[in-house]
Amino acid sequence: MTRFFELQACDESSEARTGLLHTAHGAIQTPVFMPVGTQGTVKTLSPHDLSACGSQIILGNTYHLYLRPGTAVIEKAGGLQCFSSWNRPILTDSGGYQVYSLSGLRTITERGVVFRSHIDGSTHEFTPESTTDIQLSLGSDIMMVLDECPPYPSSVEYAAESANRTTAWAQRCRDHFAETGPKYGYDQHMFGIVQGSVYPELRHQSLEALLELDFPGYAIGGLSIGEPKPVLFELVETCTAMLPMAKPRYLMGMGKPEDIVEGISLGVDMFDCVLPTRNARKGQLFTWTGPINLRNAKYKGDFQPVDAECPCYACQQFSRAYIRHLFHAQEILAMRLASLHNLTFYHALVAACRASIADGNFKQWRRSFLEKYEIKQRKQHAVLT
């Protein structure tokens, strides 16, 4: 039997590493960036587009899919892969984060969380058991335990109480999954989530308790929600130092290209973020010399591609001037071309990290990347300030 996670190369200058995640819907090369397909689709893109971008695995949001179209419809379709025609791996969150960020009224108890739908105000409850069942029905290759993500800042008292609840819920998720087993006859995996806000001691406790539950992978949650960047990276380092080498680590909800490279150097294997697709829809495109805002007047008569070396359809077929025109004319094709490009960039970025880790020159690659990428950002900053 193939192991779920296969560690392949480790960087000598940092904690960076490459690996392979084996799932029923295919193997995933890590480090990996996972586009967010909130409602069963990565906004503006088709499964064909995603494959063309180099996407290996996409996220689904349990909260959204549970509310609309509803678990029953997706189960009847045979799971989210069949429903959405994305026949590669899918990771789903537990729904907890959206309950905290989108739902109006919500009540957290030891039993679970009662909340109101942001769509129609109807009342619902998520428990560790129910979110496990939903994710099983969604056919997720990688499921997440129900957790609570305390806001930033939170008092140490509240963060401790919350982290303990997340641990208790993690155990119930794991036990429930162990009892029910996978839904569709193929392997499904469940990750634990480390919480503890910005308190290293709480992160330690959370992590130790989760390690005892022996999950096949671990996520670092509750970050990228407003805390200073140095604090974030210190906490990531604290966590990855304690996590077993042989299991994948997933840093939830981050981030910018330079942050992902930093996360990789700290030993993170998996990333997700709405940034490349959300910012694409606003006209921000990522390039190797930094992000550009394609809506700017200077691109009006610029007939070069966004990035001459980029293999994406947007760069191969269209000019900056044309895509800029589409943005100003509020044409949907603009958002799609920009999303295609940004995801292609993000996937190429982590692919370059993987290659340099495997080749033993991640340190040099990283310095060279940051020099090129940040010089442009400083220039832009200088112009703006």
Next chain:
Amino acid sequence: MTRFFELQACDESSEARTGLLHTAHGAIQTPVFMPVGTQGTVKTLSPHDLSACGSQIILGNTYHLYLRPGTAVIEKAGGLQCFSSWNRPILTDSGGYQVYSLSGLRTITERGVVFRSHIDGSTHEFTPESTTDIQLSLGSDIMMVLDECPPYPSSVEYAAESANRTTAWAQRCRDHFAETGPKYGYDQHMFGIVQGSVYPELRHQSLEALLELDFPGYAIGGLSIGEPKPVLFELVETCTAMLPMAKPRYLMGMGKPEDIVEGISLGVDMFDCVLPTRNARKGQLFTWTGPINLRNAKYKGDFQPVDAECPCYACQQFSRAYIRHLFHAQEILAMRLASLHNLTFYHALVAACRASIADGNFKQWRRSFLEKYEIKQRKQHAVLT
């Protein structure tokens, strides 16, 4: 030298015919449906999508492109084909229709029309000469003369005055084009436009005057703007009966599938309409048994494709339930999949007309199509009333 229009087969039971339109960007089989790419893109679709749908030629709107991104940008790009990466034929209107329908203040004189931009309120003027120049710069394979489309209803006096002005403008367009010649070294063609509102006598006069100007093709304008359907078809019949067999006929701005089949039977070769793409964005999908509204509750758990025999990506890869979900979740992919499907349907519809005309069984095909298509519509009507 290849003729611009090559008549191929004529139906014995009607005025329907097939032909080939030879342009510098490729040959077009007629009857043809032309998707509308108002702002240099057919809404939600890429050129790759359009080719996959079977699109042979698309429309560009001179009014929109002149205002944004501006003629200079498109000319610098080498024409609209280069700018938009659609390397097949393009037809542009003269901009007149949008001036009348979108622009607030406008003043029509013999010289031309002064109007205010719907984008920023700035003042502009279109003359027969300037709209010819713009269309030359756009690199249109088929350009339209500047015309006035009088509203429905219009008095016979105003309609006569307006039709005379359209004829005078047509002559100036033709003369200006004859002086300047094509812009990019390849053939560009200009069509005259028959006007005259709902008055057969005015249509006669308009048409006779235009025939003297000897355009390579003729459009029938000023219809599908609110007049009763029988009146429309009677006027189309009046026009096609007078138009030379050897030249293509283009009925502007129509319409529904059943109307296009009717138009073909009356001898029309070219059609354009925003209907398949606009209605797609609202959730209306066309099938051989009539249009369906995919937003309806009955499709919630319907895992069949929209049309099992349709070769489009939407039907090959996705279910009604999934696309319905995308519509309810307001996902852009919904609009794109629906647009892909509807254009595929429209192109298949005119292809079926072409095939049956060539095979000599257009009459039977048409009856069989209308029976299947209309039965469903009557049923829906019966349910609704």
